[in-house]
Amino acid sequence: GNPSRKLGVALVGLGGYSTNQLAPALQLTQHCELRGIVTGSPEKIPVWQEKYGIKDANVYNYENMHAIADNPDIDVIYVVTPTSLHRKFSVIGANAGKHVWCEKPMAMDEAECQEIIDACRENNVKLSIGYRMQHEPNTQTVMQFAKDKPYGAIERIEAVAAYSGGENRSPDNWRMRADMGGGAMYDMGVYPLNGSRYAAGVEPIAVSGRHEITHPEVFTEVDSTTHFTLEFPGGAVAECMTSFVKPGNKLEVTCAEGSYYLRPMSNYNGVQGATSDGRKLDKPIANQQAAQMDDDARAILQDMPVMVPGEEGLRDIRIVQAIFKSAREDGKRIEL
Ligand code: NDP
Structure with missing residues (x-):
């Protein structure tokens, strides 16, 4: 062509x-x-x-x-x-x-x-x-750090993508319906999940999850807040949270010899961060989409x-399903 x-x-x-x-x-x-x-x-x-x-x-x-x-x-x-x-x-x-x-x-x-x-x-x-996010330049720097390890071995990741206000949604909104794929984990949880995976640069080997119950009269079908933990080969752990009822937006990576973060990590504009040795992660982007x-x-x-193929979406959904299974089974550790 x-x-x-x-x-x-x-x-x-x-x-x-x-x-x-x-x-x-x-x-x-x-x-x-x-x-x-x-x-x-x-x-x-x-x-x-x-x-x-x-x-x-x-x-x-x-x-x-x-x-x-x-x-x-x-x-x-x-x-x-x-x-x-x-x-x-x-x-x-x-x-x-x-x-x-x-x-x-x-x-x-x-x-x-x-x-x-x-x-x-x-x-x-x-x-x-x-x-x-995988097309956003500061996110791409974090993805490159996962390959180059400029701060040594990655030990701990904290990732959150959450916002409040979802409790005011009408019950017929698809984001409140299980059969439509609603709920915090599907909608926002894939940001900390995908983020932990690209920040680690390797695939998790085990996962556990739990739902924090708030506003049960509103969230009758779907999760309002979900916490999950990913274990990576070599011992790195990612602690993640997503929510429709409380805010938060960050990706923090702690390594053996330093650390770095993006705050916010998933907004349409202004994704930025820094490293422990003072490097700014603040490359501009005109429009992410x-x-x-x-x-x-x-x-x-x-x-x-393509940069983000179907297999990348599938890997996250496989883990989302494992998080839901773990949450149903008292936070049991599930090997992936
Ligand atoms: P909306 O509810 O605002 O819009 C969804 C649209 O889907 C509707 O307006 C309608 O369009 C169409 N639709 C078709 N069938 C149905 C149905 N049965 N019920 C409701 N809507 C239907 O959702 P969003 O635009 O916020 O989200 C759409 C998708 O985009 C989701 O997968 C979401 O996760 C994703 N998204 C991604 C974001 C990102 O940053 N990557 C940000 C926001 C959303 P019509 O009237 O034309 O038929």
């Missing part, structure tokens, strides 16, 4: 993240163009067509989105729906012969993640998971491996 052409992206699910982050970020990309929408809300269609100049022929709903197969304007479908629907729409996109970008958390369980990976492989399309989509577009245009 022509490596200088722009890829046509269709957003699937025009909710908060598509509306407020991804569509504006697409305007800032070098290699992507917002050309299509897939939505179940007819009232959104004229608004989006007007705002982004989207052709009638590039507007789909969830019933007819298979027909995107015949649309050469669209190269990529980006699945930005509730988590329980990621598998379905990612597989439809792959079978339509389109590259797939799928939001975090990848899917409900390991089998669903594997189904997405298989569909993309069978259709010879690329699959990226929307872990935007634009950087992510351009990285993923370059991988497609140049036929190179």
